[in-house]
Amino acid sequence: MNYLLxxxxxxxxxxxxxxxxxxxxxxxxxxxxxxxxxxxxINQAWQQECASCHLAYSPAFLPQASWRRLMNGxxxxxxxxxxxxxxxxxxxxxxxxxxxxxxxxxxxxxKVMKRMPAGEAPLRITDTxxxxxxxxxxxxxxxxxxxxxxxxxxxxxxxxxxxxxxxxDTVRIPKQ
Amino acid sequence: MIKPLLYGGLAVxxxxxxxxxxxxxxxxxxxxxxQAGVSGSALSATRGEALYRTEHAGRDGQAVSCAGCHTxxxxxxxxxxxxxxIEPLAPAAHxxxxxxxxKVEKWFRRNCQDVxxxxxxxxxxxxxxxxxxxxx
Numbered sequence: 001m002n003y004l005l006x007x008x009x010x011x012x013x014x015x016x017x018x019x020x021x022x023x024x025x026x027x028x029x030x031x032x033x034x035x036x037x038x039x040x041x042i043n044q045a046w047q048q049e050c051a052s053c054h055l056a057y058s059p060a061f062l063p064q065a066s067w068r069r070l071m072n073g074x075x076x077x078x079x080x081x082x083x084x085x086x087x088x089x090x091x092x093x094x095x096x097x098x099x100x101x102x103x104x105x106x107x108x109x110x111k112v113m114k115r116m117p118a119g120e121a122p123l124r125i126t127d128t129x130x131x132x133x134x135x136x137x138x139x140x141x142x143x144x145x146x147x148x149x150x151x152x153x154x155x156x157x158x159x160x161x162x163x164x165x166x167x168x169d170t171v172r173i174p175k176q
Numbered sequence: 177m178i179k180p181l182l183y184g185g186l187a188v189x190x191x192x193x194x195x196x197x198x199x200x201x202x203x204x205x206x207x208x209x210x211q212a213g214v215s216g217s218a219l220s221a222t223r224g225e226a227l228y229r230t231e232h233a234g235r236d237g238q239a240v241s242c243a244g245c246h247t248x249x250x251x252x253x254x255x256x257x258x259x260x261x262i263e264p265l266a267p268a269a270h271x272x273x274x275x276x277x278x279k280v281e282k283w284f285r286r287n288c289q290d291v292x293x294x295x296x297x298x299x300x301x302x303x304x305x306x307x308x309x310x311x312x
Binding site: 055083 | 260289
């Protein structure tokens, strides 16, 4: 038991240290330098709750108005009930707004906004003109392959999506 | 960039599991039996299995069931609608199952609404865990 506690303590200390060292502003600036690499801004509730069902989609993919609409309809979230307790919901929305495409100052966010018609607030990232443009060479037959199954399944092809990396050279489209 | 995330994840996991270790399948079964006003022995694995497998008309008219995402065998991993892995529901295959009452309540609330179009009763929740706990 003592060893377990001590182990947990060490891991916690290392984790906190690493987070402080690598994930604060310097890390974000570095992460956003590559064009299609998202800033590594992390909110624990966002990661834990959103990623139970799907990739924790970066706030930089949609504008603030989209995130507000989305978070206010979690009990009917694309046909599923994804409701949260009010405190967690508010915490996640604050994080999404602060880092949204029209707020966070990330490169992907700027690209998303450049193609966004004024006043539009789509609920689906896949409905943004930026997404459609970036995937215009992917045919319907590819999207419907068994191991992909959904346009929401980024990680099927973007093998480092969980780490926020969407560079072309990390893309591997599965054959089936 | 991956390493600090991994350590961070471990740290968060360490803290969460240290706080949430109080509940167990047995304690939740006792809790739900109490809420339902029945004795623990009145919970039924047979009814729990039926709840898991029975298909219902979902919101858009399509047939939905627990097994639809969690597969016919709860000792196996399932898949969400967008293809993400769901760890097995059976505690024998995934020991963290039913060890955090708040998490259990959150998922019953959501998934009972999706499958049954209503909340589950305390009796149904107790039956469900009773069945899953018996799976080897």
